[in-house]
Amino acid sequence: MDDIDRKAISLLMDATLMSEDEIERTLKILRNMARIKKRKEKNLKSIKDVLDYWACQAYKSSMKA
Numbered sequence: 001m002d003d004i005d006r007k008a009i010s011l012l013m014d015a016t017l018m019s020e021d022e023i024e025r026t027l028k029i030l031r032n033m034a035r036i037k038k039r040k041e042k043n044l045k046s047i048k049d050v051l052d053y054w055a056c057q058a059y060k061s062s063m064k065a
Contacts, residue, residue: 004037005054012058030054 011026018026034050044050 001057004033004040005057008033008054009058009061012054013062 008030034047037050038044038047
């Protein structure tokens, strides 16, 4: 797990307290971060896979807390 992953997971965990506009901006940021991650790691299939991974990790982290 690298810095991009940690930032994305942190954003997702904070999303529950955001307004609708903040969530839309956060989604744009997450999509851009996923594009960067996909460019760095060629073995990733799609941006959606990256977003799904982050969502899963954020869920697991929130359940631990």
